[in-house]
Amino acid sequence: MLKMNNGTLDDTANTYLTMNQSDVDSKDTYSDQVARGKELWKSKHSAQFKNIRLKLDSLCVGKRRCNYCEDSVADEIEHIKPKDLYPSLAFVWGNYLFACGNCNGPKSNLFAVFNNNEVVEISRKRNDLVISPLIGEDVFINPRVENPLEFLILDLKTMNFISKPGLSDLNKKRAQYTIKILKLNTRDFLVEARKEAFNTYRDALQVYVTDKRNGKNKADLLKRQKEMESRQHPTIWAEMRRQRVRYEGINKFLLLAPELLTSAGS
Numbered sequence: 001m002l003k004m005n006n007g008t009l010d011d012t013a014n015t016y017l018t019m020n021q022s023d024v025d026s027k028d029t030y031s032d033q034v035a036r037g038k039e040l041w042k043s044k045h046s047a048q049f050k051n052i053r054l055k056l057d058s059l060c061v062g063k064r065r066c067n068y069c070e071d072s073v074a075d076e077i078e079h080i081k082p083k084d085l086y087p088s089l090a091f092v093w094g095n096y097l098f099a100c101g102n103c104n105g106p107k108s109n110l111f112a113v114f115n116n117n118e119v120v121e122i123s124r125k126r127n128d129l130v131i132s133p134l135i136g137e138d139v140f141i142n143p144r145v146e147n148p149l150e151f152l153i154l155d156l157k158t159m160n161f162i163s164k165p166g167l168s169d170l171n172k173k174r175a176q177y178t179i180k181i182l183k184l185n186t187r188d189f190l191v192e193a194r195k196e197a198f199n200t201y202r203d204a205l206q207v208y209v210t211d212k213r214n215g216k217n218k219a220d221l222l223k224r225q226k227e228m229e230s231r232q233h234p235t236i237w238a239e240m241r242r243q244r245v246r247y248e249g250i251n252k253f254l255l256l257a258p259e260l261l262t263s264a265g266s
C-alpha cells in the first residue's frame, strides 16, 4: 500500500459533495445525520458521481487497481473513515478512495481509535445505539495523507506485510491494525499474486539493464521505466528498490540502472 497521489475535483463535483454534506450536517442529532448520510449515499451511482469516480480512477495504482490490495479492480468508493460512524465525512472528497469489493466489504464499518494508548474498536453492531463514537486518534493508516511505507514493510521473502522495525509502540499498533483490517496477509491469493508480481518486476528489471547495456535509446528506456511504475502491486517495486541492499540479485541490476531509483513520472 502506497501513499496516494493528490487529486482535486472539478467545481461541479465539489459543489455536489458540499451540497450533500451540508444536507447531512443540517440534521439536528447525530443519529439523524447518520441516517441522512446513508440515505443520500444511495446517489453514489448517479451521474453526479461520474466525475468523482473518474477522478478516483486516475488516483489508482496500476490499471485501476484497488489502492489497498493493489491486485483487484477498484470499483467501489470507500470511505476511509466510515460514513456510518463519521457522517460529517460522508461527502468529503479527502475521505474517499477507490477500492475493490474484497477490501471494501470486510473493512465495512470497522474503525478504531486510541484511548490511553490502547486500540479501541468503535464499529457499531446491528442493535447498538447510534451515538457518536469515542473520540481519539485514528489507528488505521490513511493512505490519502500518510505514507503507509513509513509504518509497513513488505517482506519480499514471505510477501507478508510486517510493521516496520523501530516504530513507536503506537505506530506499531497502527501498522498491525491496518494489516489486520485489510486482511493484507490472510488472503492467500494476494500473497501468491505478490510473488508473481515480484518475478515480473525482476524480469523487467533484468531486460531493462540488458537493453541499456546494448545501447537502447533513452526514450525507449524511459518508456519502459514508466511501464514498470504503472503495473499492479507497485508496493513490490517500491520495496525492491528500498530494500535493494538486502537482495544482491536486485541490487546488482539497480547499480547499473540507478535512474530507476527515482520516479520517471507519468
Ligand SMILES: [Zn+2]
Residues within 6 Å of the ligand: 066, 067, 068, 069, 070, 071, 072, 099, 100, 101, 102, 103, 104
Ligand atoms: Zn482491494
